[in-house]
Amino acid sequence: xxxxxxxxxxxxxxxxxxxxxxxxxxxxxxxxxxxxxxxxxxxxxxxxxxxxxxxxxxxxxxxxxxxxxxxxxxxxxxxxxxxxxxxxxxxxxxxxxxxxxxxxxxxxxxxxxxxxxxxxxxxxxxxxxxxxxxxxxxxxxxxxxxxxxxxxxxxxxxxxxxxxxxxxxxxxxxxxxxxxxxxxxxxxxxxxxxxxxxxxxxxxxxxxxxxxxxxxxxxxxxxxxxxxxxxxxxxxxxxxxxxxxxxxxxxxxxxxxxxxxxxxxxxxxxxxxxxxxxxx
Numbered sequence: 001x002x003x004x005x006x007x008x009x010x011x012x013x014x015x016x017x018x019x020x021x022x023x024x025x026x027x028x029x030x031x032x033x034x035x036x037x038x039x040x041x042x043x044x045x046x047x048x049x050x051x052x053x054x055x056x057x058x059x060x061x062x063x064x065x066x067x068x069x070x071x072x073x074x075x076x077x078x079x080x081x082x083x084x085x086x087x088x089x090x091x092x093x094x095x096x097x098x099x100x101x102x103x104x105x106x107x108x109x110x111x112x113x114x115x116x117x118x119x120x121x122x123x124x125x126x127x128x129x130x131x132x133x134x135x136x137x138x139x140x141x142x143x144x145x146x147x148x149x150x151x152x153x154x155x156x157x158x159x160x161x162x163x164x165x166x167x168x169x170x171x172x173x174x175x176x177x178x179x180x181x182x183x184x185x186x187x188x189x190x191x192x193x194x195x196x197x198x199x200x201x202x203x204x205x206x207x208x209x210x211x212x213x214x215x216x217x218x219x220x221x222x223x224x225x226x227x228x229x230x231x232x233x234x235x236x237x238x239x240x241x242x243x244x245x246x247x248x249x250x251x252x253x254x255x256x257x258x259x260x261x262x263x264x265x266x267x268x269x270x271x272x273x274x275x276x277x278x279x280x
Contacts, residue, residue, distance in 0.1 A: 002187070002194070002265045005155055006171070006179035011066055012036040012119070013091075013144040014047035015057040016217070017175060022260035025199060025251055028124075028141045029149035030177055032061060036078075037089060037098070037144040038109060041116040045089050045144070048212045048220075051113060055220040068108065076108040078119065087120050091144055097126035130250065134205040140250035148248035151207055152178040152188050157245065160185035164230050172217045173227070174209070176246055180265065187267075188247040194265040199254030208242030 008017040009030045015038075023030040038046045038054065048054050058069045065077045084100040098120035100106075109117040122128075122143040130140040130148050142149045153176040162168035171179060178201075180188065193202045209231060214222050231243035 002180055002182045002267050004178060004196075004259060004261055004263045004265065005181035006176075007259060007261060008175070008177055008179075009033045009061075010175065010177075011059040011061060012038065012054075012057065012068075013045065014038070014049075014051075014054045014212070015059060016055060017172070018059065018061065022258050023177075024258050025255050027149075027255050028122075028128075028143045029145065032066075033149070033177065034142070034144040035122050036066070036101070037091070037096075037120050037122075038117050039087075039089050039120055041118075043087070043089060045091050046117065048215055049210060052215045052220045052222060053113065055215060055217045057112070068105070070112050073108065073112055076104055078102075078105050078121075083121070086123070089120055089144075091128075092146065094128055094147075096128050096144065097123035099123055130204075134248075135250050136204075138202070138250055138252055140204075148205065148250060150177045150201065150249040150251075151246050152176060152180060152201070152203060152249045153246040154183045154185065154188050155179060155181045156183055156185040157188065161227060161230065161245070164234075165226055167226070169213075169227055170217075173213045173215070174246055175212070178249070178259070183267070189244075190270050191247070192268045192270050193252070194267050196259060196263050196265050197254075198257045199259060200252045201249050201254075202252050203247035203249050205248045206237055206240055206244035207246040207248050208237070208240050209245050210242075213245075 007020045007023045010017045011032045013034045060067045065079050067075050067077045069075050078101050084102050087098045087100050101119045101121050105119040127141050235243045237244045
């Protein structure tokens with residue numbers, strides 16, 4: 001039996017996540033996921049690839065505002081409703097419309113990161129679409145994620161990877177939205193769809209991994225070249241030109257519904273042999 005064992009939302013791209021007991025599905029992913037992005041003075045978006053210290057920025061959410069905390073910093077709050085000056089930010093190959101949330105957050109980020117940075121809020125009136133070459137007949141939307149609304153990883157996949165490492169790693173190195181239990185290693189690669197009440201999720205593309213996976217999310221320190229070196233030895237995807245761990249996921253129904261830890265998932269497999277294997 002496959003079930004949901006963890007749910008996470010990441011309000012600010014590349015900053016710390018929030019563990020949830022239940023999460024509402026919006027058209028762009030879990031509610032508030034990657035709704036904000038940090039940019040440099042030149043407007044370029046920033047991630048832990050360039051600034052590992054983003055891992056220590058911990059957002060929290062209440063009904064009206066997001067509050068940012070980081071070591072050595074007083075908290076600063078950002079209203080959900082505030083819409084400042086319009087801005088454009090390029091996230092990989094997509095130009096995204098956004099609003100600057102104001103000087104208080106910019107000053108806070110600049111002080112913490114040691115150079116001029118600003119915080120932008122996604123403009124939902126100008127949607128960002130995932131690549132139809134992967135989503136097919138589904139028009140999937142996302143905000144400031146790398147390109148897809150959800151990321152799913154199996155606990156068994158991490159256990160298999162950790163069995164190959166000299167030092168096991170926690171799941172937060174891989175920043176999933178949905179963690180599943182009760183499946184074989186890398187089952188997420190073989191799932192056609194999963195159903196949970198009114199919700200149907202479809203994995204569409206393997207997630208290629210980068211240097212962020214080598215960053216300790218509690219200390220913001222890079223710790224060598226693992227897990228990338230080990231993943232490269234058995235999880236390199238020639239088509240995607242990178243090592244794959246986890247699946248990017250879209251929803252084909254259920255926007256507005258909720259998922260919760262413990263929910264049982266009815267998995268439909270890409271081929272019947274995989275379905276038989278998962279039932280063993």
